[in-house]
Amino acid sequence: MADFASEQAADIVGIPMLRIMGQRMPAGRDAWIAFLGMGLLNNALPFGLIVWGQQHVAGGLASILNATTPLFTVLVAHLLTPDEKLTPFKLAGVVVGFVGAVSMIGPDALLGPGVAITAQLACLAAALTYAFAAIFGRRFRRMGIAPMATATGQVCASTLLLLPLVLVVDRPWELAAPGAVTWGAAVGVGLLSTALAYVLYFRILAAAGATNLALVTFLIPVSAILLGWLVLGEMLWPRHFGGMALIGAGLACIDRRLPRLLLGSRRREGSTHATD
Template identity: 50%
Template sequence: MNAHPSSPAHMGIRQWLMLAVLAVVWGASFFSIEIAVTELPPLTIVSVRVGLAALVLYTYMLVTRVRLPFSGRADWRTVVFAIMLMGVFNNIIPSGLIVWGQTHITSSLASILNATMPLFTVFMAHFFTQDEPLTPGRLVGVLVGFSGVVFIVGPYALQGLLSGVAGQLAVLGAAFSYAIAVVIGRRFVRLGLAPVQMAFGQALAAAVIVTPAALVIDQPYLLPLPSWQVVVALVSLATISTAFAYLLYFRLIAEAGATHASLVTLMIPVVASALGISFLGEVFEPTHGIGLLLIGFGLLLIDGRLTKRRKLRAADVPPQGR
C-alpha cells in the first residue's frame, strides 16, 4: 500500500453525502454527551462509549469475516503499539477532556473549540512529517483560525470565569490530542490495516486502559441506575457516534483524502449548536458566531481552496498588450 496516497482534487456527490452524514453523527455526539454528564461521571461515560463501540465493531468484523488487526502478522508488536497509541490519543484523552469540559461549558461551545483540530494538525504535520510543510498560506490560516479561538475564549477569561475557561482549555486539549493522533495514524497506513481493523483496535485499546480507571475512580457500581434518556444517549454515543462514525470517517479518508475529510470539522459545530439550541435551551452568543466564522475562514486558507481559486482566476486573465 502506498504510504502517501494522492487525494482527488474534488469530491463527488457520494463523498459530500458521507461528509454531511459524518457531520451530523459527530455533531450529535456533543448533544449525547450533554445529556450523559447530567447523571454519570466523565470516565464512566468514556468507558461505556469505547467499550460498547469495540463490541459493535468486533461483531461487524465477525459478520464480514475480517481478521483481528494483530492476527497472523509477523509485526504484531508494532501493530499493538500503534493501536495503543491511537487508543490513548484518539479516544481516551480527547473523549475524557471533552466530556469533562462539557460539565463546565455548553455543547455548542465545545463543538466550536473542537473545530480547531486542523489548526493544531498543521503544526504537527510540519514538524513530524516530510510532505506537509507549513506554507505561508497555511500560516495565515492558522493565525486567522486561532484569532477565532481567542475571540471565543478571551471574553470569559477577562471576566474571570475560571471554571468556564478550564472547560474551554480542556476541549482545546482534546483537539490537540486529535492532532497528535493524526500524525500517529500514518503508521496505520504503512501497516496496511483495513478501516474496520483500525477503528476496532483503537476502541478496544481505549476500553482496556480506561475501564479499570473508571471502576476505581468513578465507582459507577455505587451510582444509581441512569435514566432511560441517559441510556439512550450512551448507546447512541457508542454505536452511532463512535463505531459507525469511525468506519465512515476512515472510508471517507480512503476515497477523498485526509484534507477533504477534515472539512467535517467546519460542519460539526453548526450541527451541535443547532441541537443544543433546539433541545437543551442553550444560547448561541454572537461572539461564538464570529469566532466560528474566523475559524472556518482559517481552515479554508489552510486547505488552500481560496488561494487555488485566486491562481486559477489569474491564469484565465489574458495578458494585456501595449
C-alpha cells in the same frame, strides 16, 4: 463514565460488524501495540483532560480551546511528517478558520466564568494530544489495517486503558442501575458518535492526511449551531453567519481553492487591461 459507556457500545457493535463485513481483527503484537497507542492518544488522554478541564472552565471557552486542534496538527505534521509541510496558505487558512470558530461561539466565552489556568492548559493539552493522534494514526494504512478494524481496535484498546480509572473514580457498583433511556442514549452515542465516527476518521486520515482530518474541528460549532436552530428552535445571529463564512474561507484557503480563485480573477483583470 458516559464516554466509557459509549466506547463499550461501540465495541459491542464493532466486532460483529467486522464479521458481517468478512474482516478480522489483527492478532499480531505490533497491531495491538499500535491500537493501545492510538487509544491512549485519541481517547484516554484527551477524554480525561477535557472531562477534568470542563469542570473548571465554561463550555464556550472549552470549545474555543478545542478548536486549536488544527493549529497544533499543522505544526506537528510539519515537524513529524515528510509530506504534510506547513505552507503560508495552510497557516493562513487555519488561523482564519480558528477566528471563525471563535466568532461563532462568541468572544464573550473568553471572558466568562471558570477561567482557571490549569484547566485551560488541560483543554489545550487535549487538543495537542489529538494532533499527535492524527499523526500516529497514519501508520495503520502502512500496516494494511482497514479503517473498520482500526476503529474497533482503537476503541477496544481505549476501553482497556480506561477501565481501571472508571473502577477507581466512578465506582460503578455504587451507582444506581441505568434505565432504558440511559442505555438507549449510550447505544446511540456509541453507534453514531463513536463507531461510525471513527470509521470515517480513519478513512479520511488514510485518504486526505492528518492536517485535513483535523479541520473537522472547525465544523463542530457549525453543525451544533445549525442543529440547534433546526431541532431546538434556537436563534441564528449575524455572528454565526460571519463565523461560518470565515470557516468556509479558511477551508478554501487550505485546499488552495480560494488562492486559485483570487489569482485567476487577477489574471483575467490583467489580460483585460492588456487588451485595452
